Amino acid sequence: MYINLSDLKEIGGKKEFNQELELNSLKFAEREIEVADLIEINLEVFNTTDSFLVKGTITSKLKLNCSRCLKEFIEPIELAISEEVLKEEMEDQSELFIDEIIIDNIILSLPMKVLCSDDCKGLCPQCGQNLNEGECDCEIDTIDPRLAKLKEFYDKKDS
Ligand SMILES: [Zn+2]
Ligand SMILES: [Zn+2]
Structure with a gap:
């Protein structure tokens, strides 16, 4: 132009x-x-x-x-x-x-x-789910150590 x-x-x-x-x-x-x-x-x-x-x-x-x-x-x-x-x-x-x-x-x-x-939020590195559209069911290993105790507690409670 x-x-x-x-x-x-x-x-x-x-x-x-x-x-x-x-x-x-x-x-x-x-x-x-x-x-x-x-x-x-x-x-x-x-x-x-x-x-x-x-x-x-x-x-x-x-x-x-x-x-x-x-x-x-x-x-x-x-x-x-x-x-x-x-x-x-x-x-x-x-x-x-x-x-x-x-x-x-x-x-x-x-x-x-x-x-x-x-x-x-990007994609889940394991399943490729677009995390903006919802959470996936993948277990994410990188849990904050401060929350690990809490997770242990809930896991026990579930079983
Ligand atoms: Zn994006
Ligand atoms: Zn996933």
Whole structure:
């Protein structure tokens, strides 16, 4: 997607750019992230002496997989953008290609390990049950020693 800058020739000038961008997925290194909604782009471009300053927000929804319980979930995002593009690095100063700016900002906003929620309980290491959806019947050996006595007590009581 290009922002037309042919009407932003004046130093100190400013231009608003509001658009929706449709991308199905973002590829970055080995990561591929699915985009679940249009990417709403609300930017202002400022013409400074030797660069164009791009500021604003992008909002969308991403389809992510929790790295703890592996479940797919939708994560709404709203990112503040602030980028400076040097004029000497632009092939053509009458337009600005912004896809990379948008993709880089989204990818860099994501942690290496995304979680469906901060207190995601993950999967049972023995049976694979998603512990957010309920407890499983596995005996977990790593019992707090302070509780071990209590467990002994209840085990005796049951038998
Ligand atoms: Zn999770
Ligand atoms: Zn289990």
